[in-house]
Amino acid sequence: MPDEKTPLDAHGIDLVKALALESASPTIMSVTTSGLSAGVPSSLPVAFDRKSQTFKSLKPLIEEFRTAPDRRKGTATVETLASFIALVDRHKDENSVLFGKTAMPDPKLTAVLDYDKEGVAARNRSHRIVYAFPLTEEFKAWVATSGEAMEQEIFAAFLEEHSAELAAPTEGEISEYERLFKEKMATPSEVVALSRHLEVFVAARAKQGIRLQTGERVVEFAEEHQNAKGEAIIVPGVFMVSVPAFVAGDPVRIPARLRYRVKSSKVVWFYQLYRWEFFLREQVGENLKTAADATGLPAFEGAPEV
Incomplete structure (x- = not known):
């Protein structure tokens, strides 16, 4: 006999529809994590997708609706040591630390x-302040030209332009560097x-260059229109530069x-900056050291973990 099928009434149709929707809808579940790992909540909300039979995290969905950050993170960059100290003081806590990379070419606090x-308990180490010691234009100029040969007119203009950055040597500097270089220091x-x-x-011709017993050097010039009349200039061997290296x-x-x-x-x-x-x-x-003293934080030479 042919099978006879009983038609579904309205209640049966609603029941089938509800079962179908329930089987396709994800279920919010709570997964207990106590004792599994440090640094995670005691329980985690997850969605169980019945259709794919997989678990999915709710974190991306929750983050869409966040109105405030869950923690402080990011790196602030400052241009001066004073700003570095002030900003560290604003955000530090009892476990904050300072690191200093002191070697050139890229020193950094x-x-x-x-x-x-x-x-x-381990923390994120992701909230940082960096001071990268931006160099002054004056110091860049001294370094860029150190060891570079210059014609007389260009060198004279350079010394004149940077005369404010010349310093009188102290007695200790005179004693140390005149002994070291066997040269006379200049004011x-x-x-x-x-x-x-x-x-x-x-526009004159140089006749000769000689060295005196005093440690000074002398270069003699002859004016072409004066029949090779010699004019002597004392040339110091060492001088002191005093210039802010950092802004x-x-x-x-x-x-x-x-x-x-x-x-x-x-x-x-040419001139040569000694061991700049x-x-x-x-x-x-x-x-x-100044930053450590001012903030009361421990300081280490080196770099923090990436």
């Missing part, structure tokens, strides 16, 4: 505000006088050796 330590006025003398003799920072004192070469009756001048990277490293180290 980094405050990790949400750092962790032994005996304390700022002597270096400025040299630049002005060079401007006078810019709004303290001046850094660096000795510079002054040199020239006489070739084919022309003089080529060492003096900048000292300055960065002092700034790290």
Whole structure:
């Protein structure tokens, strides 16, 4: 006999429809995580997709409706040491730390505000403040030209332009560097006088360069229209540069050796900043100590974890 099917009434149709919808709809479940891992909630809400038989996280959906961040994170960049200290003071807590990368070419102070330590639950280490020691234009100019040969007129103009950055040597500097270089140290006025003398003799021929027993060097010039009349200029061997290396920072004192070469009756001048990277490293180290003292935070030479 052929099968007979009983037609569904309205109630049966609604029941089938409800069962179909229920089987296709996800179910919100709570997964207990206590004891499974540190740093996670004791229970996690998840959606169970009956159709695909998979679990899905609700976090992306929840994040869409967030009106405030769940924690502080991100990296602030400041341009001066004073701003670095002030901003660290604003956000620090008892476990914040400072790191200092003191070596050139990219020194940097980094405050990790949400750092962790032994005996304390691990933190995210993702809220930071960075001070990257932006260099001043004046210091860049001294470094860029160090060791570069310059014609007499250009060198005279350079010394004149940067005369405000010349410093009188202290007694200790005179004793140390005259002994080290076997050269006489110059005062700022002597270096400025040299630049002005060079401007006078810019069209003259150099006769010779000699070294005196005093440690000074002498270059003699002859005016072409004066029948080779010799004019002597004392050339100091070392002078002090005092220039802020970092924006709004303290001046850094660096000795510079002054040199020239006489070739084919022309003089080529150049200077060499002595171990300028060492003096900048000292300055960065002092700034790290200053920041640690001002904020009361521990400081380490190096870089934090990535």
